[in-house]
Amino acid sequence: MERTTSRGGILPKLRLFVPVALALIPLCLTLSCGRGGQEVTSEGRLVVHFWQFWTEPRVKAVITKAIEEWESVNPLYKVEITDLTWSDGHQKIVAAFAGDRVPDLLELGSDWIAEFAARGALMDMSAECEQWHDSLAGWPPAIYDNSCWALPWYLSTRVLYFNQDIAKLTQGGNPRPPMTWDELLQQTRDATTEKPRLWGIGINAAEPHVLYKKFVPFLWSAGGDILTEDQSVCALETEAGRRSLQFLVDLSRGQLVEKQAALDEAFINGKLLFDLSGDWLYEKLKRSGSNVAYSAFMMPFPAPDQGTRTSFAGGEYLAIPRRAKQPVAAVSLARHLLSEKNIFNLCLATGCATPVHINVARNAYFADDSIRSVFIRQMGQARTSPANPHWVEIEAALEWGVEQALYGKLSVDDALAATCEKINAILSKKEDEKR
């Protein structure tokens, strides 16, 4: 039977409409339906995309208010905020760069800057950094290959929280915080009891991106390092490396080994004598209504008159992608967010104890508070992870080695040797790829 074809009706129109519509969708997405590749709102304002990690309503409100203020003096622009999470933010940012859908202003973790800078994904902000140099702290992670790629926005370090109630049980009426590693070890062992269930210290285990932060303070305090100064080779296989890892292993024996959130919870519930934690715990303690009598101290020395009291410092930075559509507006917005007022408000909302702005850190709110002042002093002796483009992989290798030693799978010497083997393989593989 011969089939008849219909030439009238809706179908021929559909035939034309569908491909045209399909072709227009990506075109519209690519050009963002704006002028000259710039995205424009229905009121004709240019859109500035800001990707950030603060999702807690109290903090988000402070950031939103600061942005609204900026918009009111820059009516040409409208800021679109996109929230990221620390669990998958890195992937989303990489995917955005891969798909060329980059934001204009971007919050980055301190240990990601070198990675993105080395890949040519960020705008060189050296001139802007120069202007801020004396006002802000926390520059090392922003510097890579003699250029500055981001502005510090938020800094944090770790101190030793000390439960005075538990200390009184073991030390009597006038408890004394440990000044050296030996004292710390002794006090943790003295405080660990079965009934009531108390632990001397909480140690992190099997928690990616966190575990190494609890090892490196001991390594650095003992004079060791992760990489050599030129970052070409692993530097863990030294006496300082052995001593610090052995100390961490000894310290963990019989203690509460958990993830950071669980350790903090145990401290709030009065189950831990010591918790190596950040300023977020101070905020939690205040909000939880915990009746634990506590104080905070800087990291102990390896031994009397030996080493330093170094802690780990992390931070969050404002960077501008190289292919940002509104780089000028992004710089202006970053300047606004870094104003003294906005840094102070951010710290009030987050509970931050170490403001990135030097003038804010001098404010009585921080300097006169017994706990916050410890954080500010500790920040003076804190270090960040090396600004290395392959840090994400190096960090994983480091955590693997620490975990092997903590679980007794490898001796301290073997764990350090195996870790160095992994790190050196990463460094040499990347060198080969570069060539």
Next chain:
Amino acid sequence: MTDPNPPAHADRTAWVLVSPWVLILGLFWVYPFLYALALAFAQFDVFSGQWHWVGVANFAAVLVNSEFWRAVGHTVIFTAGTVPVTTALAILLALALNRRLWGRAIFRAGFFAPTLTATVVTALVFLHLYAQGGYLYRLAELAGIPVPERGFLLSEKTALAAVMVMDIWVSVGYYTLLFLAGLQTIPAELVDDALMHGASGWQRFWAITWPYLRPTLLYALVINLIKSFQVFTEMFVMTRGGPLGATTTAVYHVYSAGFERFDLGYASAAAFVLFALIAIVTVIQFRFFAFGRGAEE
């Protein structure tokens, strides 16, 4: 009677009607599949977007990688531990809930509730229960059951088993519902007939219930096996593959390679190897568990 040669405009109308689905299928299934397949034969730089063809090198790297096979091993253990237990428990519960019990609706809803809860939420609750000093940990201690020095999820020996227990708890309600639906298809006359002829409970189960449940059982086994081979969220939220890689499953291995190390070529190749493994196991399942299908037909 249906016209064996429908007019051409009917064909076109059919195409118009199915085109949204075809478009979605093409955009979100076929295109990503082909893209991933191409990636498996390349090294891809996510920042520059540059492709470098490497042939089968990624597949070779997957096949000789002991960590991949260790992850596959964990996946097999997870599957072997969860699928039979979930299925057996679900059948038992379905048989129990199919009776006229007091509060049957409440029990049915209760068993199904964990399935409705987001895995992430359940995982966060179990994180607390399993922690050193957590409720389950203390309960086990009080009951004299040996507990690991660290929490259940932080001990190499217990971490995978702990996640498996949670998975069974979450899944059993869904499969119970499936089996309950299967039981509802049994004609009441058949059961009454068997009762009249004095068949025992066990005889009724083998002669009537079991044959009617077989199609549901095959479906449940295939679906649960595929789901178990793809287990990821639990590991992502609860253990991040640790401790010491004890809970790194195949999909977590793929995720880690693709989205932590951005070795997308290797990750794609590993995903295709996993796809092949799942396909083989599913075919075997059909062969072994589709027993008696011919007789039914």
